[in-house]
Amino acid sequence: MCGIIGGIYQNNITPILIDGLKYLEYRGYDSAGLVVLTNDNVLQRVRAIGKVVNLENNINSEIINGTIGIAHTRWATHGKPSTKNAHPHICNDSIGVVHNGIIENFLELKAQQQAQNYIFTSDTDTEVIGHAIHQALKKYGTLLKAVQSAITTFQGAYSLGVISPQNPGHIVIARSGSPLIIGLGDNGNFIASDQVALISITKQFIFLEEGDVADITKDSVIIFDKNNIKVEREIKISKLKNWQTSKGNYAHYMQKEIFEQPQAISDTLESRITKDKVLTLAFGHKAEIIFKKIKHVQIIACGTSYNAGLVAKYWIEDIAKIPTHIEVSSEYRYRNPIVLDNTLFITISQSGETADTLEALRVVKKINKNIHSLTICNNSESSLIRESELIFLTHAGPEISVASTKAFTTQLVSLALLSVTLGKCQQQISQTQEKVIVNGLNHLPSLVAKALEQEDQIIELANTFKDKFNALFIGRGSMHAIAMEGALKLKELSYIHAEAYPAGELKHGPIALIDKNTPVIAVAPNDELLDKLKSNLQEVKSRGSQMIVFEEESSKVTPMQDMNILSITNNLGRITAPIIFTIPLQLLSYHVALIKGTNVDQPRNLAKSVTVE
Ligand code: M6R
Numbered sequence: 001m002c003g004i005i006g007g008i009y010q011n012n013i014t015p016i017l018i019d020g021l022k023y024l025e026y027r028g029y030d031s032a033g034l035v036v037l038t039n040d041n042v043l044q045r046v047r048a049i050g051k052v053v054n055l056e057n058n059i060n061s062e063i064i065n066g067t068i069g070i071a072h073t074r075w076a077t078h079g080k081p082s083t084k085n086a087h088p089h090i091c092n093d094s095i096g097v098v099h100n101g102i103i104e105n106f107l108e109l110k111a112q113q114q115a116q117n118y119i120f121t122s123d124t125d126t127e128v129i130g131h132a133i134h135q136a137l138k139k140y141g142t143l144l145k146a147v148q149s150a151i152t153t154f155q156g157a158y159s160l161g162v163i164s165p166q167n168p169g170h171i172v173i174a175r176s177g178s179p180l181i182i183g184l185g186d187n188g189n190f191i192a193s194d195q196v197a198l199i200s201i202t203k204q205f206i207f208l209e210e211g212d213v214a215d216i217t218k219d220s221v222i223i224f225d226k227n228n229i230k231v232e233r234e235i236k237i238s239k240l241k242n243w244q245t246s247k248g249n250y251a252h253y254m255q256k257e258i259f260e261q262p263q264a265i266s267d268t269l270e271s272r273i274t275k276d277k278v279l280t281l282a283f284g285h286k287a288e289i290i291f292k293k294i295k296h297v298q299i300i301a302c303g304t305s306y307n308a309g310l311v312a313k314y315w316i317e318d319i320a321k322i323p324t325h326i327e328v329s330s331e332y333r334y335r336n337p338i339v340l341d342n343t344l345f346i347t348i349s350q351s352g353e354t355a356d357t358l359e360a361l362r363v364v365k366k367i368n369k370n371i372h373s374l375t376i377c378n379n380s381e382s383s384l385i386r387e388s389e390l391i392f393l394t395h396a397g398p399e400i401s402v403a404s405t406k407a408f409t410t411q412l413v414s415l416a417l418l419s420v421t422l423g424k425c426q427q428q429i430s431q432t433q434e435k436v437i438v439n440g441l442n443h444l445p446s447l448v449a450k451a452l453e454q455e456d457q458i459i460e461l462a463n464t465f466k467d468k469f470n471a472l473f474i475g476r477g478s479m480h481a482i483a484m485e486g487a488l489k490l491k492e493l494s495y496i497h498a499e500a501y502p503a504g505e506l507k508h509g510p511i512a513l514i515d516k517n518t519p520v521i522a523v524a525p526n527d528e529l530l531d532k533l534k535s536n537l538q539e540v541k542s543r544g545s546q547m548i549v550f551e552e553e554s555s556k557v558t559p560m561q562d563m564n565i566l567s568i569t570n571n572l573g574r575i576t577a578p579i580i581f582t583i584p585l586q587l588l589s590y591h592v593a594l595i596k597g598t599n600v601d602q603p604r605n606l607a608k609s610v611t612v613e
Contacts, residue, residue, distance in 0.1 A: 001270060001395050002087070002100040003027035004180065005197045006070035006161040006171050008218040009188035014064050016190070017071035020197035021052045026397060027100075027193060028075025028380070031086035034059075035096040036066030041165045043096045047086040067218075068171065070161040070191075072098040075380060075393070078106070078285055079123025089122060091130035094166055095137070099126040100193055101158035101178040101271040102281045109153065125281075129154070133162055143167035144215040147174055148228055151213070156279055157271040161191055171216045175208040178271040182206040182214060182221055184235065189216050195238050206233045210275075252600040254401035254493075258586050259452060262445040264406040265579075267395035268413045269441060276435040278420045283374070284390050290372045291425035294344045297324040300332050300360045301348035302610070304404040304488060308411035309348050310481035311578050315415060318574065319429055319437075320422035329356035332363075339368040344422075347375045348415075350399060350407035352382020354610050361387060376414045378407050392418070401601045403493055405586050408485060409448070409579050416441060416575045440576045447576060451568055451583035455591075458584055461548055461564055462591035470518045471496055472510065472545075473585075474503040474536065476529040482578050483523060486585035492603050493593035503536035514543040516562075521588070524551040525577035526570075534558070550584045552577070 003024025007013050017034045032055040033047030044064055048054040052073060072087035079085035087098045103109070106125035109132065114120070118131040132153055136146035143164050151160075157177025163170070173180055173191050183190040183198035183205055192198050195205050208214065211226025212233070225231045250256035272282035280288050297316055299309035309326045316324045322344075327337075329347075333356060339345075345364050347357050352375065361373060361384065375388035378396050385391050394410035420437055423429035465471070471490055473483035480502040487498035501510050503522065514520065520540050524533055534557060540547060547563040553570040572580055593600045 001027045001267065001393070002075050003073040003193045003197070004070070004098050004100050004159060004161050005190070005192045006098070006163075007188055007190035008068045008169070008171060008216060010218070011067065012065045013067055013069040014059065016201065017069050018052065018056050018059065019200065020192060021055070021071050021073050023197040024073050024193060025052055028073055030074055030076050030081035030380070031083065032071070032073040033086045033088055034064070034069055034071035035088040035090065035163070036064055036069035037163055037165060037168055038066045041168055043090055043093060043163070043165060045088060045090060045096070047083050049081055049083055049086070068163055068169070070096060070098045070163055070171065077102055077281070078125045085122045085124050087126060089124065089126050089130050091118070091127070091134040094164055095130045095134045096163045097126060097130045097133065098161045099129055099158055102156045102279055103128060103154050103158060104156035104279055104281050105154070129158070129160060137164065137166060143170050143172045144213070147172045148213055148224065151176070156281065157274060159193065169217050172213065173208070173216065174213045176211055177274055180208050182208065182216065184221065188218050189221055191216065199238065203238045205236050205238055207236065209233065252401065252590075254403055254405060254590055254600050257399055257401055257406045258583070258590065260397065261406045261409050261452070261583070262449045264396040264410050265413050265448060266445040267397070268410040269444070270395070272417055273438050273441060275442065276438055277431070278417050278424070278434065278438060280421050280424065282417065283392055283421060287390055287421070288425060290344070290390065291422050293342055294322060294372070294422065294426070295342040296340050297322050297344045297346060298339070298364075299324065299326040299346045299348065300329045300357055302329050302354050302356055304408045304485060305348040305350060305411060307481050307485040307488065308408055308415060309346070310484065311412055311478045312415035312419065314478035314481075315419040315575065316422060319419045320426050321428045322422060322426060329354065329360040333360040337364070337367070339364055339371055341368065341370040343368070343371045345371045345373045347373070347384055347388065348377075348411055349375065349382075349384055350378045350396075350404055350411075352377040352379040352384035356610075358383050358387070376411055376418070378410070402603055402606045403489060403589070409582055412579050412582075413441065413444065437573070437575055440573045444576060444579060447569055447580050448583060451580050452587075454566065454568070454584060455587055457566055458587040459591050461566065462588055462595055464519055464546060464548065464564075465494065465496060465592040466595055468517060468519055469496060470513070471498040472513060472518055472520045473498060473500040474506065474520060474540075475523040476503050476533050476536075477527065478574070478578050479523045479525060479581060482581050482585065483521070485582060486521060486523070486589070489586060489589035490592060492606060493589045493600060494596045494598055495604070496592065496596075503533050506536060506539060511539065511543060514540060514545045516544050516546060518545060520545045520547050521585070522547065522549045523581045523585070524549055524555045524557055525572050525581065526552040526555045527574070527577065530555055550581055
């Protein structure tokens with residue numbers, strides 16, 4: 001994920017670009033840059049490694065001045081963080097381009113362009129965009145037509161901002177799979193990846209739709225749809241006031257972070273899927289070669305991240321047919337594990353600094369040099385990111401509450417993308433199967449938003465726990481891992497002792513725990529194990545427990561005495577169900593904690609990042 005800002009303004013655009021980039025740093029900050037078109041009609045560029053402040057310092061010494069400009073803050077996908085890889089990229093002094101996303105076929109395009117004597121000065125996939133537009137500009141004469149033509153050759157996901165001295169007074173932008181908005185001002189027009197970057201300049205925004213291309217001047221905005229037909233897009237008035245890591249209108253960070261999940265999930269999907277496929281390059285340019293030869297998967301993580309990994313075990317074996325093992329880091333690192341060649345060693349961590357997980361990675365690299373490592377992590381600056389061969393960032397944004405919520409669901413989304421990608425590389429999944437999963441993922445943000453609407457019913461259910469000291473969570477298949485996450489949330493937030501079991505295991509011991517003082521919480525999607533789960537619910541009920549069942553609407557669990565059933569939604573699949581059923585469990589724990597009067601954001605004895613053994 002990278003951040004784009006640009007504009008055509010009545011005065012020098014540079015301060016606006018710098019200010020906007022600072023708001024976009026949450027999207028990536030390993031390097032930043034900007035290019036303006038000077039009054040002499042020349043592209044003038046400055047780039048710097050690291051945060052935007054480094055760029056700002058460079059600019060103070062150079063005097064960059066122009067009314068048209070584009071800028072970028074980068075999170076590296078192709079090519080390591082360096083000045084030469086920082087955006088904007090310039091082709092033949094004639095095209096300046098900023099890009100967010102991945103051009104999947106860049107190697108193929110690069111080979112064609114090299115044969116036409118185009119020079120490449122970076123390791124990015126973005127330069128092929130500049131060269132393709134340069135080539136088309138020679139043919140079509142206007143930047144708009146050049147961009148419309150060039151993008152037909154791109155595969156993948158992108159948002160683009162382009163300027164050229166050959167067509168001064170215009171910025172042309174394109175959106176396909178990555179967000180881009182237009183801000184309409186009194187003294188100019190602007191573009192950005194996110195409205196937060198422009199909110200100090202304007203409140204009027206146009207949100208581009210998939211496939212849109214727009215030709216922007218200081219006084220006009222003309223938009224074309226994916227068929228190059230001129231279209232009108234609605235102007236929306238933003239209500240956004242400030243962009244802070246504050247609690248806003250929420251009582252606690254945890255509540256805020258629970259409600260941020262639709263956005264966090266869509267940010268994690270951004271630029272990594274199209275409407276029907278997952279982009280393998282989202283895992284880095286070496287991923288395809290590595291994923292093709294993988295024979296085993298070993299997942300290592302702690303706490304909530306472990307629970308996400310447990311769901312992934314089901315998905316990877318089911319979709320990619322690769323034997324997958326999972327273990328908590330604190331055990332794995334000390335037990336002299338056997339590590340086979342061609343193992344993909346996956347660490348999952350919100351912080352990327354969890355000592356046990358980091359040490360497990362270091363240990364395994366010493367045991368077998370022929371493994372490949374991948375980390376799924378929410379902190380781009382962390383040790384796990386630095387020490388892993390492949391990296392995949394969850395884009396949950398800062399998670400302040402000690403109890404993980406949005407970090408968990410975005411880990412699940414990332415692991416779903418991984419399962420499909422492994423399945424494709426191992427030739428275990430058809431295009432049709434991939435399309436079905438991707439369709440489900442594309443609907444996730446709205447499904448999560450719908451599940452969040454049930455907070456009021458969950459507040460009522462939370463009262464059940466007022467005088468309780470024990471609880472049991474049950475589920476089957478991958479939902480067993482969701483039951484574990486539900487139990488972990490309840491115990492860490494409300495200090496109620498909670499256990500989670502695969503529902504079929506109850507009769508082998510834990511059923512002895514059940515009495516009227518031990519509520520049982522079950523998660524019941526309409527999957528192939530539903531009938532088995534229903535039998536387990538009968539077993540529990542006949543021991544006199546109070547029960548809460550979160551069911552998919554079509555599951556139709558038979559109501560019984562002392563059983564509360566809450567229907568969540570319908571038409572869930574093996575990927576969407578675990579993510580959606582997490583939501584009511586998070587809300588339940590949050591509201592039980594409020595009833596119990598515990599410290600919600602900082603529960604006793606816990607730390608957000610466990611950097612010690
Ligand atoms: O930063 P990590 O994901 O590596 O942290 C792992 C656990 O410490 C963490 O998930 C912990 O269990 C959370 N407090 C759970 O809400």
